[in-house]
Amino acid sequence: MAFELLTPDEMAEADRLAIAAGPVDGIGLMRWAGGAVAALVLKRFPAVRTVHVLCGPGNNGGDGYVVARLLAETGVAVRLVATGAPRKGSDAALAAAECAIAVEPLAAFAPETGSIVVDALYGAGLSRPLDGDVVQAITRTAAAGVPVVAVDLPSGVSGVSGEVLGNAFAATLTVTFARKKPGHLLYPGRALCGETIVADIGVSDATVAATAARSFENDPSWWRPHFPSPAKDAHKYSRGHVGVFSGGPSATGAARLSAMAAARAGAGAVTVLSPGASLVANAAHLTSIILRRSDTLQDALAFFDARKPEVLVYGPGLGAEPEVGRFALELMSVAEGRFGALVLDADGISSLSHRRAAFFEVRKRGQPALVLTPHHGEFGRLFPEIAANGSLSKLERARAAARRAQAIIIYKGPDTVIAAPDGRAAINTNGTPLLATAGSGDVLSGIVAALLAQRMPAFEAACAAVWMHAEAARRFGPGLIAEDLPLALREVVAGLSG
Ligand SMILES: NC(=O)C1=CN([C@@H]2O[C@H](COP(=O)(O)OP(=O)(O)OC[C@H]3O[C@@H](n4cnc5c(N)ncnc54)[C@H](OP(=O)(O)O)[C@@H]3O)[C@@H](O)[C@H]2O)[C@@H](O)CC1
Ligand SMILES: [K+]
Numbered sequence: 113m114a115f116e117l118l119t120p121d122e123m124a125e126a127d128r129l130a131i132a133a134g135p136v137d138g139i140g141l142m143r144w145a146g147g148a149v150a151a152l153v154l155k156r157f158p159a160v161r162t163v164h165v166l167c168g169p170g171n172n173g174g175d176g177y178v179v180a181r182l183l184a185e186t187g188v189a190v191r192l193v194a195t196g197a198p199r200k201g202s203d204a205a206l207a208a209a210e211c212a213i214a215v216e217p218l219a220a221f222a223p224e225t226g227s228i229v230v231d232a233l234y235g236a237g238l239s240r241p242l243d244g245d246v247v248q249a250i251t252r253t254a255a256a257g258v259p260v261v262a263v264d265l266p267s268g269v270s271g272v273s274g275e276v277l278g279n280a281f282a283a284t285l286t287v288t289f290a291r292k293k294p295g296h297l298l299y300p301g302r303a304l305c306g307e308t309i310v311a312d313i314g315v316s317d318a319t320v321a322a323t324a325a326r327s328f329e330n331d332p333s334w335w336r337p338h339f340p341s342p343a344k345d346a347h348k349y350s351r352g353h354v355g356v357f358s359g360g361p362s363a364t365g366a367a368r369l370s371a372m373a374a375a376r377a378g379a380g381a382v383t384v385l386s387p388g389a390s391l392v393a394n395a396a397h398l399t400s401i402i403l404r405r406s407d408t409l410q411d412a413l414a415f416f417d418a419r420k421p422e423v424l425v426y427g428p429g430l431g432a433e434p435e436v437g438r439f440a441l442e443l444m445s446v447a448e449g450r451f452g453a454l455v456l457d458a459d460g461i462s463s464l465s466h467r468r469a470a471f472f473e474v475r476k477r478g479q480p481a482l483v484l485t486p487h488h489g490e491f492g493r494l495f496p497e498i499a500a501n502g503s504l505s506k507l508e509r510a511r512a513a514a515r516r517a518q519a520i521i522i523y524k525g526p527d528t529v530i531a532a533p534d535g536r537a538a539i540n541t542n543g544t545p546l547l548a549t550a551g552s553g554d555v556l557s558g559i560v561a562a563l564l565a566q567r568m569p570a571f572e573a574a575c576a577a578v579w580m581h582a583e584a585a586r587r588f589g590p591g592l593i594a595e596d597l598p599l600a601l602r603e604v605v606a607g608l609s610g
Pocket of ligand 2: 172231232235263264265
């Protein structure tokens with residue numbers, strides 16, 4: 113699949129393997145990379161008068177020398193600006209030697225209206241914050257308002273984390289090679305890349321696979337084969353039964369949103385487990401969803417034994433009181449032989465922050481399958497050490513939390529990351545600000561639960577749910593509130609099942 117994400121180190125490994133396999137050597141890859149960028153500049157900016165090509169000291173600069181040479185050969189006016197000569201004997205030095213254009217110093221660089229800038233200063237090798245003339249070049253480029261085409265990454269954006277080191281170009285177009293890097297998809301990097309195009313430079317799929325990359329861009333193409341479609345002889349319980357715990361009388365809506373979403377996402381039966389005090393409120397709003405009283409663990413156990421739900425959703429609307437955390441732990445302790453998976457959301461996560469030691473102890477068993485859906489604040493409460501580790505990207509933080517809790521983590525945000533304890537992780541890219549609306553997280557929990565109940569493998573189910581949730585929001589469009597999402601899912605499910 114072409115949806116692997118390669119860290120700069122994994123990309124360097126892929127380059128090494130590709131060169132070792134031959135026939136292309138290092139300068140060959142560089143010529144191929146520079147050629148792809150030059151072709152895209154000509155295609156996207158056919159009427160451009162002047163192209164400023166900014167070259168750094170490493171191989172990113174080497175790509176820049178190739179771009180400059182090729183554009184000049186087609187008759188484009190090229191101004192070549194460099195931060196210094198590439199290291200003697202390097203591929204970049206070879207590329208520079210092939211480029212006969214006079215080099216201008218970066219300190220004097222100021223692009224004029226009508227020109228464009230090709231940023232080949234720093235890419236995968238960015239190792240510290242940008243400063244001095246480079247920052248001035250970024251400021252002048254922004255002030256001129258001219259388009260920037262970034263080679264591999266906008267200089268200043270970390271390919272590992274998407275973070276800005278010091279300062280960064282804001283590109284119109286970023287051309288990267290072989291595969292995207294996490295920094296193209298994690299914010300703020302994602303916003304600074306503009307459109308990101310992946311150019312083929314002859315690194316084969318087998319070579320990428322040999323790097324053992326464990327990160328992916330979330331995309332239906334790789335989880336769709338696992339997407340459930342009901343068997344011809346299906347009955348409601350064979351299509352999966354989801355139980356959703358409701359909050360008290362003034363907080364019942366969250367559970368119903370989750371329940372409706374689970375039903376729309378294909379669960380054959382959905383039960384809302386309601387405290388006695390909330391029964392009337394829930395009964396007034398539920399039709400196809402089953403309603404059952406549950407005030408105590410004994411009530412819940414009686415339900416499990418009688419109705420055999422596959423998956424439970426615990427958290428939406430429950431409040432972050434200590435007893436909520438205690439009940440979550442009890443649910444995990446009694447799961448064996450009763451239900452297969454638990455989705456913990458919202459208050460179900462926050463309430464565990466006071467019982468972290470007990471939670472991690474219970475999770476050592478790895479049962480039941482657990483999906484946690486924290487946003488940034490909830491993540492920080494349950495995994496404070498991981499959240500505080502500034503050296504980790506969001507992708508790595510989610511991965512570390514998944515290992516720690518032996519759970520699938522859906523670390524929500526504009527760049528939601530889904531991570532599994534086995535090291536796989538995906539970054540979602542179809543998110544929309546429309547989802548920043550009350551109750552939208554409850555809907556996501558319901559979708560995850562429905563897919564798990566239909567026996568979709570947990571990591572794929574979580575990735576699918578995140579994608580479907582965003583897709584439903586996009587299809588509905590402006591004016592969306594959480595109540596609209598379950599119905600909007602219908603079309604999304606139909607598209608995936610067809
Ligand atoms: N054959 C291949 O491998 C292929 C690679 N390809 C291309 O190579 C790129 C990666 O090349 P790369 O590894 O040379 O790193 P690159 O981004 O040029 O920077 C390293 C230099 O920058 C310096 N430096 C870093 N940060 C700095 C700062 N803040 N301020 C100042 N200086 C700083 C750093 O100095 P150092 O840290 O060593 O002191 C070093 O000198 C990749 O993005 C792609 O475009 C393609 O051609 C396909 C084939
Ligand atoms: K760059």
